[in-house]
Amino acid sequence: MMKKSPDQISAERLAGQVSATAAMHGDGTLIEDPAIYAPLVLNDRTFKDVSDTVCGYTEQPAPLWWYAAITVSSATALLAAVMIPYLIITGVGVWGLNNQVDWAWDITNFVFWIGIGHAGTLISAILCLLKQKWRTAVNRSAEAMTIFAVICAGIFPGIHVGRVWFAWMLFPIPNSNAIWPNFRSPLLWDVFAVSTYATVSLLFWYMGMIPDLATLRDRALRRLATGRKMPCVFMLPTGHAVELKFVNIDKIRAFVYGLLSIGWRFSSRHWHRYEAAYLILAGISTPLVLSVHSIVSFDFATSVLPGWHTTIFPPYFVAGAIFGGFAMVLLLLIPLRAVLPNFSDLLTLRHLENMAKILLVTGMMVGFAYGMEFFIAWYGGNEYEWSVFINNRANPAKAPYWWAYWTMITCNVISPQLFWFRALRQNPWVIWFVSLAVTVGMWFERFVIIVTSLHRAWLPGEWHMFWPTWVDIGTFAGSCGIFLTLFLLFAKFLPMFAMAELKAVMPAADPHDDSVHHSGHGPAHAATGGPGGDAHPGHGGGH
Amino acid sequence: MTQAHAHMGPHEPAISDQEYQARLDRLARHPALHEQFTRIRPGEFSGMQHLLLGVGAVGLALTVVGGFVYDIRHALAAYEIGVLAATAMALGALFFVMVFHMTNAGWSTTLRRQYENLAAMLPICMAMVGVALVIEIVSGGVLLRWIGMDPHSDHLLEHKSGYLNTTFLIIRFAVYAGIWTFLSLRLRGWSIEQDTSGDRWLSRRCRFNSGWGLLAFALSTAFFAFDFLMGMDFRFYSTMWGVYYFASSAFGSLAMLAVVFSFLKMRGKLGELVESEHLHDHGKLMFCFTVFWAYIAFGQYFLIWYGNIPEETAYYVFRRSGGWAILGQVLIAVHFFVPFFLLISRVPKRNPKVLGALAFILIAAHVLDMVWIIKPAVDAGGELAPMSWWVDVAAVLGVFSVLGFFLLRAAASAALVPMKDPRLEYALEHVNYV
């Protein structure tokens, strides 16, 4: 038990190598030698560095770009605040829906957002169960994204019912005529699944944040105790900073973060139950992630509509959700990595490469499902099914929505293929653009599934095209604004990285190694000495 | 994002060869890697091997006898239950070997050789499937009834004849067998080569080949399942079918491997190379794929039940009537509820004997899964003779004994763990902390 952990040595060695070879080898984490694992935190960071870096994002005054970004995003969010009341007052006719295409952008957006919302819980839960330590670099922001995406998702089914004041009928209670909701309807399962998912994700996110909120609390308390006053600064659009001299921001922080961290005091007896609870939450969230998007897929697949009824839908939707969710994580984090100080020490190129590989894998799963659907549409011999695939979707000569179908294929199946090449999946620019393509492609996937299946029924007399109105577009844009605004608020006010988890995967966290010279001082090594580290080679870690 | 992106060559070492060699030398002296734990002595399990070979021969002979006593369809179905269950297990093992390589998995290094051995049963399984295929073609369609049918006699068959024709079936079978033989033998071969050469770059070669291998695996497994299981009723179709067979194969392989580890541990092999910690994680995978199978099986059944479209629903209507319904309920119990409740707790996962015993239930469930798929397809005309079940038992036992014989032979032919794998040491220290 006293041996030096393999993680430790490789990370130490690599952390030392980084500065010397950085110019040559990216950040030094892209190492392919099977003899070692790449380090998870770069540049020889100490525990304190991690706290300082992560807490710095919330404690330091927000940079100018943050004000610019939140101004734009909240202005966009306002669009939703205008569109939604307009829709409720006027009726769903203000959307481009018609008799034939009675689900379109509303449900497309719903499935799109709920899909995005899956990556957070996936990173937290599944990667936790699989002991993928690199998840610590992205799990917090991905979980936050989950919550915000689910909020955006919840808007659309809420308002698309038309008479929203009857929304209470979704609850499992009898209405005034003693009629109960129909438990055989997938739409009711959706209500349960999405609300359960939102709640559990929130609990999971919050639980993960408790120790980090306590860190923010303690830092504020220490500044208060030592009399170091932090400035409370606002930025004006002109670029001038305005300091509120009479506000001691740390008092507010100590109160708010103190309240949220409910007295967490980093006790090992608490940590033990905390880790057990975390693992349980991970264990139940994993099937939950699968169930939620499976249930969303049941909305379509339990019907007998050609293009909707196919048995692969549940796992196919889940893979697509993970795919789209990871793309969104990358879409947001790659720019943050570039603009926030020291972010790239915690989110290394190797992390990005890992996520690019997940994009490739899930993209292939989605491609597999597209292929299976197409093959079985032919193999099944059902001419209506085949007609949906050829005449409604794929054939440019016959299908009016062919461009949507081919956008989907290009973005979701073809673009991730770039990641077969090392140089491309290790380049943040390429990853970012592919992520953008995937995000677009996943939106189109839902559009293709919903609109192209609906727009032509069995009788040509029932054929209608769907075109969005300005209200459709405005509501969707507004939901993007809501999402980004919430994410920017999160980035400013809450810990963006799971500090406690990051520290726990750092080499210095290994209690079985006595040779770590941490930034600490004093007689730290009085305890039983192990045989020391030189007896062990460098490997281990989480890739 | 502005830093230079010159890229490290894929074969650029992070530590020097001397340093790596010194590490390997140190590792070679590790007491856990003593021959007593990592090698099967020649003839050590010969009694067991002879027994397996004997049971295999008798079982397969009885299957042939059954073919004459009842009919060829019954005997071939019995044989295919065994063969397709065994193929599924080997396929699942191949899948895990590739996933371990792809993810640079550390914890499973000491387990991986047994996965490789089970995967290396694929050529033998393919030979056995090949025998079935020859019988099918020579007899003009036994279980794959479309082989003997005139495509013009049925509208659907005519539509599908571009895919469902004997020539194409043979080509497809050759492709599946080729891909799987290559992957399973090469991945195991490179791993064994590393045992002596200590070349760390072989690990990277395995990883590289696992990349395209997983893609090829996904497609070939799905179409194999279409051809040999779904094709038993050419009218039936389900896009989930490939995923379903994959779920079964992952489930079956983990159960078989749990038996292997349990057996080796009880015979004093592996020692601290495979401890409760490793079995715990292996058990977690078993639990995971118990749930995954249930999810896929339910998803497929549920959507077909809900949609109630004739071509699809016939499959389940028949399997939900008469005795098959009871068998279906038993299947749900032993394939899901029993393993679910037994494996959810940490205690059975950490005890090799308990885990091994439990794995027998899972293997039985896996075979039952194939029974429930295949037998009702044969029984379509109600032609199942009473008391003919002994043929099925003989065939399944026969096939599995042959598999066991070759598996033991493979285990004895190389070290029981990848002796010089770069991540071996990581696996030695593997602990589940929470």
Added chain:
Amino acid sequence: MEGVTDMSDAQMKPGTWARDIAMAIGTYVPGFARPPARFVSERGKPVHGIVGEFATPAAVYHAAEKVRDAGFRRWDVYSPFPIHGMEEAMGIRRTFLPFLVAAIGFSGAGLGLLFQYWVSANAYPLVVQGKPYGAWEPFVPIMFEMGVLPSAFAALFGMLMLNGLPRFHHPLLANERFLSVSDDTFFLCIEAEDAGFDADRIKDLLEEAGARSIELVEDDA
């Protein structure tokens, strides 16, 4: 240790259920006072315990092994992150939280199933797609969700309950030096409630274990 006065003869016996319950009520229920302290500091404040500060996980880990072997019961290690293997070093038994969650989760799923069956087959039977009223298949999704939702609540709130949280005031949190626990410092605290609390002995023990500073923590409440 100088300045710690032992008052325990006059008080409820330490380590008994009665004292523990009284202590819990005094801590969590407003309007109740905790039982009088066993030990009092120079300033006349109740003593919470003695804290040793350590610089590395390894140091505190080995110190924990020593304290465990010395037979203490009321003590704890504080670290910025969960230290792997600390349960063993401290001799903490596995929590029963998983069983609590399982009980609640399976009950939730069972009730969810019964409720749907009752509504669909009894309270408001409705023909949908020609399916039988009581068919189990459509009830599976909600049954699953009704298992997950209470489980998640049980996991989080069960964990907090067993940990005695929320608790906004704690003597340790009032100690400025202790607050660096959330950055990079490791602490070991042996509490005055331990039946074997002996200030001098503990000081020696922590010193021997390599604490870089040792401090008496008072309860200011």
